[in-house]
Amino acid sequence: ETGVTQSPTHLIKTRGQQVTLRCSSQSGHNTVSWYQQALGQGPQFIFQYYREEENGRGNFPPRFSGLQFPNYSSELNVNALELDDSALYLCASRRQGSTDTQYFGPGTRLTVL
């Protein structure tokens, strides 16, 4: 299965700004997770959304927030950007169910200057 898309592909922001990243889930998938991947590291779980509500969060501050829409598209918002927020941001979608596989999008590369 494929079909998770993300936009934009690349983004450059300056410290203190706010950014919104977008994800379109694969058809039929109603659960979306967001991950941050710093250079040379594995992806780190930010949070998960199901039925438009956050139902799991990793060790990230409240300035990382999200939205999930009725059509299962979603957004990741980051306020007050810091230099360390520079990373590849990945979303992954799946059908609701404890064993359903997550499928990842291509990611958005965010650079904070």
Added chain:
Amino acid sequence: DAKTTQPPSMDCAEGRAANLPCNHSTISGNEYVYWYRQIHSQGPQYIIHGLKNNETNEMASLIITEDRKSSTLILPHATLRDTAVYYCIVRLLFYNQGGKLIFGQGTELSVKP
């Protein structure tokens, strides 16, 4: 959280089998073993998963030891396109909605001609 341990890097000759080991000695009975791979700067690609039985699909085979404390991913005939970072992940369950994926450092597999 169950952790995984993988060698940081491995080499494999093109056309030969690539055997990637993973240790997950703290895995609990209801946690699955998942394998993903990530080709440079792309989103992780799902490969295979299993609970306690050996699994095979069109991409790979997964061998899980009887005590479930370790597993091996086998790519039967590695090609240059299999060069990637391979992540072994133990799937956590929470809120009965399926779980976040905890990525480690992974194994960087280099397939050489």
